[in-house]
Amino acid sequence: MPSCKSKQSAGEKNFVILEEEEHQRGGVSLIANFSINDYLSSNRERFEAVSKYIWEHPETRYQEFESAAFLADELEKEGFQVERGVGGIETAFVATFGKGKPVIGFLGEFDALSGLSQKANTTTQEPIEAGGVGHGCGHNLLGTGSLSAAYAVKAYMEDHQVNGTVKFYGCPAEEGGSGKTFLVREGVFDGLDVALTWHPSYANSIMSLSSLANYQVYFRFKGVASHAANSPHLGRSALDAVELMNVGVNYLREHVVQEARMHYAITNSGGISPNVVQSEAEVLYLIRAPKVSQVDDIYKRICKIAEGAALMTETEMSIVFDKACSNYEPNRALERILHEKLVEAGPVQPTEEEKQFAEKIWNTLSEGEKKNFIAGMESFGYQGDGSEFEGKFLADIISDYVPSDKVMAGSTDVSDVSWVVPTAQLTTATSAIGTPLHTWQMVTQGIGSFAHSGMLLAAESMAAAAIHLFENEEDLEAVKAEHAERRAKEPYFCPIPEGVKPSATK
Incomplete structure (x- = not known):
């Protein structure tokens, strides 16, 4: 069996437990007949x-x-x-x-x-x-x-x-x-x-x-599809809302605590046809800061930016909270x-x-x-x-x-x-x-x-x-x-x- 790891010298720095008698060796409690290293090595x-x-x-x-x-x-x-x-x-x-x-x-x-x-x-x-x-x-x-x-x-x-x-x-x-x-x-x-x-x-x-606390949240926008050349005035672009939201958040970066991070990924761009006004779009945000309370403050401000983007584009916006940690x-x-x-x-x-x-x-x-x-x-x-x-x-x-x-x-x-x-x-x-x-x-x-x-x-x-x-x-x-x-x-x-x-x- 290979050793659990190579030691500098045989038996050095090996945590051992001796039965009955207790004594000290280099600060390690010894109680015989049980070696963690030997157990792990034999089961490697x-x-x-x-x-x-x-x-x-x-x-x-x-x-x-x-x-x-x-x-x-x-x-x-x-x-x-x-x-x-x-x-x-x-x-x-x-x-x-x-x-x-x-x-x-x-x-x-x-x-x-x-x-x-x-x-x-x-x-x-x-x-x-x-x-x-x-x-x-x-x-x-x-x-x-x-x-x-x-x-x-x-x-x-x-x-x-x-x-x-x-x-x-x-x-x-x-x-x-x-x-x-x-x-x-x-x-x-x-x-x-x-x-x-x-x-x-x-x-x-x-x-x-x-470590940094975080929230991960989806922002979903729903608009109105239309022909992008024939009747663009009838369409309401959800993708425009996502882009405007991202611009707003980018301006927010200057006004949060230095350690904060705001990452995003566009998870639904509304399709691959440029001649169709995108009726739906989604962006996923991961918001980080040293304390949960700081993350929550930033999150609330980002929600307002999302609401503003929906107002500017006359689209509907919904929020889906994905996960968080402290x-x-x-x-x-x-x-x-x-x-x-x-x-x-x-x-x-x-x-x-x-x-x-x-x-x-x-x-x-x-x-x-x-x-x-x-x-x-x-x-x-x-x-x-x-x-x-x-x-x-x-x-x-x-x-x-x-x-x-x-x-x-x-x-x-x-x-x-x-x-x-x-x-x-x-x-x-x-x-x-x-x-x-x-x-x-x-x-x-x-x-x-x-x-x-x-x-x-x-x-x-x-x-x-x-x-x-x-x-x-x-x-x-x-x-x-x-x-x-x-x-x-x-x-x-x-x-x-x-x-x-x-x-x-x-």
Whole structure:
């Protein structure tokens, strides 16, 4: 069996649990006869097979039928009790082992992205299917890594007759669907004491930054069709309304908070015949800002612009709210524990073959992408100037943990979980330095040996953090107290209105 990951020296930084006697070695709690690293290493081929299955069956938001069923089946085989279709979402599920407190959960994702079909382990863009779906954000790794951590904790609990509960949350539609936000709204995470998760990247660090909240909303215009030459005066163009709305929003950009982002895509232009006045048109807006309240203010102003566009064109306008998510709320006490376990596990030491492949991937990046690699790392919590990566193409160090008040220029539905449950996230290197998310380069590296080693490093770190919380009630109470203090100052409200239902498309 191949090792979970290459260590700097045999047995170094390996989280071990010794039975009966407890003692300290370099700050690690030892309770013998159980090694998380050994457990993951001995099951590596099994976990790689799970990752590869999900990678080979890419599915977009709320359409993850094969991936969700496969993961749920695997968890049942492992002895978890699985509840499917939770929160009214067919591809969402919760797997549970054990009983009583504490209840520690691992969040797993498995959705993919359209237009990113790509062959594995190549250095050129080669779609498997033109325009097809691919795992451009590494969610095959994310879901499998969290599952691996849940398995390791279960094995420990069985070995040591531990009271408590471990849960794996099968979370669909992170990409553009805010699946977890819907699940939070439906109370799926109620009763959970702590949530742990991770995300693939090209860094090894704690994801300590907040994130942007967002709303995603369709604006639909209905006009009157007419012959564009013979009777244009009788027509009322819905496409004109969309264009005028976009112009108005572009003028609004100067008058919102600096961190705000307003993206749009015309999803229905009303047809392809220029000699017909377009009677219907639609534009989809994604509105982001550091706080939900800021997003809501901008959204209300955009609604007024849409109303104005409808008035100017004498068309009718309707709004369809698609999804939303909150800003991420870090839990510093939990992050410190997770970082401690990441450091103890130690970084992956790449092989020469992995280094050579990573260099070839680096050479496919644009000059802008190469220059941006430090900013990409910083968004995942990296601290430093990048000098330690001089001449390297894979990250082989673990970043220091420095809590930050900065905001990542992106959004995640993990955020809503963090408002209702103490939550911490880490990232591990699974791709070549500089690899942007949502690209063919990310897809092609998604089932390579280095990616799977990074995945199991994440699993080891999360499992060790969970076991630490089972063993150390005082630390768990500190984590929960920090969360309670934040919520006392700023209670949570779900940004998705009650009447809005999750769907693949609107």
